[in-house]
Amino acid sequence: MKKRLTLKLIAKELDVSVSTVSKALRDSAEISEDTRQKIKAFAKLYNYKPNNIALSLKNRKTKTIGVIIPEIVHHYFTTVISGIDQVANEKGYHVIICTSNNSFDKEVINMEILANGSIDGFILSVAKETQQKGDYHHLTEVIEQGMPLVMFDRVIDGINCDKVIIDDYLGAKKAVQYLIDKNCRKIGLITTIDYVSVGKLRTQGYTEALEENNMLVDEELILKVEDFDRSEFEIESFLKNKQMDAVFAVNEHFAIYAIKAFQEQGLKVPDDVQVIGFTDGELSKRFIPSLTTINQHGEEMGAQAARLLIRKLENEDAEDEPFETVIIGTSLVERNSTKG
Amino acid sequence: MKKRLTLKLIAKELDVSVSTVSKALRDSAEISEDTRQKIKAFAKLYNYKPNNIALSLKNRKTKTIGVIIPEIVHHYFTTVISGIDQVANEKGYHVIICTSNNSFDKEVINMEILANGSIDGFILSVAKETQQKGDYHHLTEVIEQGMPLVMFDRVIDGINCDKVIIDDYLGAKKAVQYLIDKNCRKIGLITTIDYVSVGKLRTQGYTEALEENNMLVDEELILKVEDFDRSEFEIESFLKNKQMDAVFAVNEHFAIYAIKAFQEQGLKVPDDVQVIGFTDGELSKRFIPSLTTINQHGEEMGAQAARLLIRKLENEDAEDEPFETVIIGTSLVERNSTKG
């Protein structure tokens, strides 16, 4: 690594003091026109750029926000990052991303490292393992230390911080209502086991939509997938001989497995049976038939999270304001797995 | 932001000097057992953690590597990041990710900011716009400054640095050879226009596979998609009345559009016509029929890039070693769009 140009070197070269150089470059009125020009010309010629680390140390600000997500190879999370990135860049921040791989330990370590001066604040979605374990000491520590934290998507109720979530409940309800409006009367649900809050909320949306329309909730029509890796088979056997006219699945994978199972039974989607998914990914768009689905607006979620965080960072007063929970709306995207 | 505990504060509290505290915490033999214990106990009690920024400034090392990619909402790039992340973490580095959004200007700005002390080295895949523009001054500047740079996937031939690429040529050849081995004789190619190097190399693999098997290259069977957004229609009309028995597509989107088009013509995949794609994403796995495809091993590419970079960073001698270009092999994943 060659030596970078520093104020000190410029000062020595031009035979002035470091402070003079600094002031000249920042257009201080203290410095005479002459020397200012001279210094600026020199700096430009040799392409001087101030050292970010030194500035961070001095200002006690890094202009960096830390993002911790469970996984990076995941379409939805990348859309969220994209939203964070856009807002952050607009406001002169950059983003450092760490993945927890859904491991509690990695989440803790990553947070500790980043918290030691590398960043100004956190945006995070907790790891599955953390959720199961229920151990949130790393979150509270960061908060107590006075470092702003915004949680998104998978949030923890007991933690006191800004949050951005999507309306799983209403999204699910919207999907089911849509099916009901299409005259479906026997609507199946493919969801996850209850301790995943997302599954719980979407299940709730399903049941309430039925109830509001005076339809019975038939436990026979509800599948709670236990093992993600075996979901294809669980779904296949669940869908046999159930005579449903529609299915609502809580993610796109479950939805296409359902379609596949129906097709293998000789049923046509959407003519014989309609299917709606949740989470609008590549798969939903390109699958044949393409999937009608609930879009979660990941970019907007990321953008909101970033805005909340930066607000706390830049606004002295905002520090004492109460924490917000922003709810990102969902929207239903009509495609070919339901009847037009 | 509350005050963080610093060496100075500990020193004042325990009535010793800053240097004593520092030495005690680093188990220096200079400090007596007594005071060392006392200081360490105090530090642990109040959860002292050294400030990363100060360390970075002192050591002139950030233990951070900067990654610049064209887009983050992109399955392949996320797998590469995942590979980078793993190796980086193993070696005690963390990763800061910036996206160029395929914009030249954003790429330049991001690099300049990161280069000013925030990171120790770069891993990057250049933006499309940069490639078209042919302006690489930001890359050469970084290199001249002595900051290690590793390029991956979309690399620039003229730039002197370590590189990691996949064997597009051989991968394509492998795919076409596979089809030939299955007795296909009229094999179509769906590719991109030539100035995208990837398209060019894969096209080359296609033609050479044919030639090696003494088959003619029929320009009628080659489609160079001009407008990605209209690719579906271009492909559909291209595939009409061509009587092919197989198609090799240079990405998964083209492949599924081909399948779709065939199915609409009443042809069955793989029985009547076989299809192979390139790039193994979610779509290839889940589509029906699932796609036989060339896997690019993104994680391995990322891991290799990270290893190359860290080697330069940690090895004094490595600085003067000649630059390497590592080629990541591809492998063919057999699924249901070709005959078992």
Place this chain on the structure above:
DNA sequence: TAGACTAACGAAAACGTTTTCGTGTTGACA
């Protein structure tokens, strides 16, 4: 012409570390 004022610059502290080089206090030994 003394005093006040201003213009132009430099010294030094500060951010939080690590490390080199003292320095004063012991105790052992000749």
Place this chain on the structure above:
DNA sequence: TGTCAACACGAAAACGTTTTCGTTAGTCTA
């Protein structure tokens, strides 16, 4: 008793900035 090592610690410099507070010299005012 004088010398010397060993021990235990502190002062200060360094990383690269910014900023406050001098300190000069020169100019202006009365």
